[in-house]
Amino acid sequence: MVRLALRSGLRWKVSLAIAAVSALVAIALSLVVHNAARVSMLDNSRAVMDDRVQAAQKWYEKSGYLGFGAKLDDQRLPEQLKKEAARGLRATYLGDTGAAGPEVWASVPLRDGRVLSVHAQFKDRAKILGDLDRVLVLGSVSVVLGGIALGVLIGDQLSRRLRKAATAARKLAEGDSEVRVRDAIGGRVRDETDDLARAVDGMAEALQQRLEAERRVTADIAHELRTPVTGLLTAAELLPPGRPTELVRDRAQAMRQLVEDVLEVARLDGFAERAELQEIALAEFVTRRVRVAAPDAQVSVLRDAHVSTDPRRLERIIGNLLANAARHGKPPFEVTVEGRVLRVRDHGPGFPEALLKDGPSRFRTGSKDRAGTGHGLGLTIAAGQARVLGARLTFRNAEPTAEGREGAVAVLWLPESAPTNTGSFPVIEVLD
Structure with a gap:
């Protein structure tokens, strides 16, 4: 079963989280404000109509004329208001509250048994509520965008500190004992990243001492x-x-x-070794050394190159790779020179899985197929000498041939420029 893993940056995770919280808060506040404004407007409309019907009642009882748009025994009067008038009560009624605005009725019974009522539709209330909704939408969008920007800012700062910590930790793993994660992340803010950095530095120092x-x-x-x-x-x-x-x-x-x-x-x-550099023709050098170390090995020169390296250490690497092939592999042994790249291949069972996964290790001879002789020091020394030369040493198993032969392949990549005084660290790759 294949499991798919999606990788996303911490910056965007924090941004999305803050944006989601901001959106929820903005929506909740917008709903609360909208409902509160709507209820307030409707209550205000009822109060206005109630004041209007009372004024119309006073004017009618004093002058005998209808004013303020009042009517007597209006046939369109809602049944609820007729019932309240029958009980002798003044009342208001809220009708249609659609996009056209709230429709409000108000009625009051008179001494002669008739019912005086006023009616109005507050279209401006719908417009005001619509304008308020637009403002709330714009405000919500602004809050969400601001949350995203804030999330990017916070997430970028945290992500940058973590990337610096990861880079420093990788340098520690490669053997650079002078690196400290806390110094690498820098900054004045103290948070959990600093705790992690101090813990990694403490672990690195303890491991280094051990x-x-x-x-x-x-x-x-x-x-x-x-x-x-x-x-x-x-x-x-x-x-x-x-x-x-x-x-x-x-x-x-x-x-x-x-x-x-x-x-x-x-x-x-101890990282105290230094390379004594000389200019050599790689093809001629490798051919002569292979004839001495493994006369039966086949040397192929695809392209020659002149390199600045330490001949003694290069000879040591070639000798150890050939000795490892002779001890654990099977003939024919093939040595190929292609520019600055040197390949040593045998046709045995290949490198063990432990070596392909973790690289060479002292006193570990590998799997059953390649165990029984040696102490696991040959490839360890080759890797160490490659580091001093500033070279890159890789290990992989060859694809099976038509005859069913497999084999182990060790590849040495010599640098284009001379190594530093302290010797650069090689990248020891293991490939399936």
Whole structure:
């Protein structure tokens, strides 16, 4: 089942939320004002007609003439007013309240039993109410637009601070220990973003201290092991020839290589390595190094390039990639040079999922298909040396061929410009 995820910025979410609240408030207030104005106008119309019918009554009883538009026993008088007059009560009646305006009646019974009534339609009230509705609509639209603008302003400020925090956090993840999220977001306002920044900075410092402690312990252990391992290897050379002597020498040599690799990883983790740059022809350099490291590998040059790099570190990367292919993959091994891009491919089971997901890690040899030999240091060292060179190292699995062959592909992208003094951080990509 495929789940679709819609991604929208925090700025627009805040804007829509404020706009929705503003619209609800504006509509509610408009309805309240409209109804209050309407009720007030109708009550005022009733009061006007009541005063008019009383004035007409006084004028008729005093002069015997009808005035103020009054009528006697009007046939159109509503039944409700006839009933109230029969009870001897003065009353008003609200008739049609449509677009033409409220129609109001007022009646009063006279001493002679007749009913005096007045009638009028207040067209100006409908116009006034219509003008009020237009003003309320314009006001509501203005409130909503103002809410959207305010939401954009608030959301943009919060979104900008969060983007700065995310950028700083990514730099921390890439190994830039000097970055602090709180300094990156800046600003004088203190809110939850600052709490998050301080928490991330605290976590980064704790992790950095822990990693530094582990690096130092690893380096100290490897350094302390170097002397006895060297002595063991020297002593193995003095043993009499034979199969047991060869096994001892092989194991001692393997242990010495492991110690050297651990020391190299510790140096690379300390970000203290510097590249010694030279101008080289990449195709010729790679061809000569591959012939020494893996004579059976096939070298293809699609396009040559001259690069400024550290030959020793580049040779180390090529050697480790070929050694990894020989240890975990299957022949044929292919090395391709295309400009500044160097590819190393084998035709084995491919890289394990853990490496494709998280990148190379020390002392992790991968899945069952690629486990059993090695310590997971070869690709870790290659990635570290690539960082010192300012290069980009990617890992992916090749598409199956017609013969059913797959294979692992490691691609080294050398930079167009020389790395900085501190060495730039590589982007280590893992692709399926």
